[in-house]
Amino acid sequence: MDKNHKSALSVMEGVEQPDQINAELVKKLKSKRAKPLMVKDYVDGVKQGNRTILSKAITLIESALPKDQELAQLIITECLRITNYEFTPGQYEEIRNPKSEIRNPKSEIRNPSIRIGITGVPGVGKSTFIEAIGKYLTALGHKLAVLAIDPSSSRSKGSILGDKTRMEELAVDPNAFIRPSPAAGSLGGVARKTRETIILCEAAGFDVIFIETVGVGQSETTVHSMVDFFLLLMLAGAGDELQGIKRGIIEMADAIFINKADGENLTKAKAARIEYANALHLYPPPESGWTPVADICSAKSKMGIEKVWETILEHRKITQKTGYFQLQRQLQNRQVLYESIESELRRKFFANPKISAQISEAEEEITLGRINPYQAAQKLLDEYFGMLL
Numbered sequence: 369m370d371k372n373h374k375s376a377l378s379v380m381e382g383v384e385q386p387d388q389i390n391a392e393l394v395k396k397l398k399s400k401r402a403k404p405l406m407v408k409d410y411v412d413g414v415k416q417g418n419r420t421i422l423s424k425a426i427t428l429i430e431s432a433l434p435k436d437q438e439l440a441q442l443i444i445t446e447c448l449r450i451t452n453y454e455f456t457p458g459q460y461e462e463i464r465n466p467k468s469e470i471r472n473p474k475s476e477i478r479n480p481s482i483r484i485g486i487t488g489v490p491g492v493g494k495s496t497f498i499e500a501i502g503k504y505l506t507a508l509g510h511k512l513a514v515l516a517i518d519p520s521s522s523r524s525k526g527s528i529l530g531d532k533t534r535m536e537e538l539a540v541d542p543n544a545f546i547r548p549s550p551a552a553g554s555l556g557g558v559a560r561k562t563r564e565t566i567i568l569c570e571a572a573g574f575d576v577i578f579i580e581t582v583g584v585g586q587s588e589t590t591v592h593s594m595v596d597f598f599l600l601l602m603l604a605g606a607g608d609e610l611q612g613i614k615r616g617i618i619e620m621a622d623a624i625f626i627n628k629a630d631g632e633n634l635t636k637a638k639a640a641r642i643e644y645a646n647a648l649h650l651y652p653p654p655e656s657g658w659t660p661v662a663d664i665c666s667a668k669s670k671m672g673i674e675k676v677w678e679t680i681l682e683h684r685k686i687t688q689k690t691g692y693f694q695l696q697r698q699l700q701n702r703q704v705l706y707e708s709i710e711s712e713l714r715r716k717f718f719a720n721p722k723i724s725a726q727i728s729e730a731e732e733e734i735t736l737g738r739i740n741p742y743q744a745a746q747k748l749l750d751e752y753f754g755m756l757l
């Protein structure tokens with residue numbers, strides 16, 4: 369055949385391709401595997417805002433393995449040293465202007481963070497809203513972490529943060545960090561992990577922390593107990609019952625924003641705003657000195673997004689003046705004490721080999737009706753605490 373004849377069937381000689389595997393990288397990864405990261409590596413990495421290390425540290429927090437847990441606690445203790453500082457009155461200016469060069473001499477961190485809880489029924493537009501306000505905030509120079517609390521995440525579909533279709537722009541924003549809910553577990557467990565994740569994110573320099581709840585029940589109370597500001601997103605034209613929002617949740621809200629206030633929905637949203645504003649005024653003024661507000665927004669057209677942020681800053685200004693901001697964080701810290709004790713007791717109890725063997729026996733005894741569950745539980749607890757004496 370003619371050498372120069374070109375046919376789609378003939379094999380071209382081609383250019384030599386580089387090796388698919390980067391030998392240097394493999395070497396590096398292998399050496400990393402051989403040498404696990406130490407507490408200092410984690411803490412330094414987190415402090416430098418290294419996202420890979422931050423993610424790895426969060427994975428340790430979420431791990432059920434005792435040795436990971438131990439390491440995680442040491443990292444958290446170190447990170448708390450970075451973020452634990454006192455508020456001074458002048459700091460408000462720093463908060464408003466994250467690019468400011470003023471630094472708090474007592475702390476290594478640029479700014480005190482603000483923790484914001486966001487809740488609302490599935491479909492209200494939480495992820496669209498977080499994406500809109502998130503982009504707005506990163507453009508202002510803020511660093512934003514988005515965490516989720518969803519103890520039912522393994523069962524629910526579509527509404528999980530971390531779902532690839534949610535917050536597409538924010539997910540690739542270098543100043544945003546999105547972390548899906550830890551794997552399903554008890555609400556207490558998930559809450560504890562979220563609190564610890566907040567500490568790590570703050571140590572990594574994230575100054576705005578969003579905590580989203582996907583659930584419509586108990587998890588709101590949990591989120592409320594770990595944030596400075598609680599935002600409730602609502603829809604117009606649906607009664608509270610229809611939206612699955614309980615009165616208690618409305619009472620907890622520092623602001624209610626009626627989302628999807630666009631197009632034909634705008635008039636309805638405006639009417640709903642007045643209704644909610646009236647409802648909020650029925651509650652006695654809270655000790656914080658802040659009167660909750662009701663307003664409208666459209667996450668889609670970005671209308672009202674700036675207003676939400678202004679409201680959050682205004683709330684912070686007022687509650688810092690009344691001292692409620694600091695008080696609330698102190699109370700939350702006290703709650704962490706109890707949560708930590710409970711979860712550590714639980715973990716140690718169930719990890720005890722003698723107990724775990726006896727639990728299986730107890731289960732069987734209960735099934736056979738030989739012992740009642742209360743007696744069985746008491747017996748196991750006596751046994752466990754007896755071992756410690």
Ligand code: GDP
Binds near residue numbers: 491492497630667
């Ligand atoms: P989530 O389940 O609360 O996170 O809600 P999503 O953010 O996934 O939004 C649910 C649906 O509502 C999506 O189809 C969004 O495009 C739409 N949506 C969200 N915000 C708005 C808004 O402000 N206006 C309108 N018209 N639609 C919106």
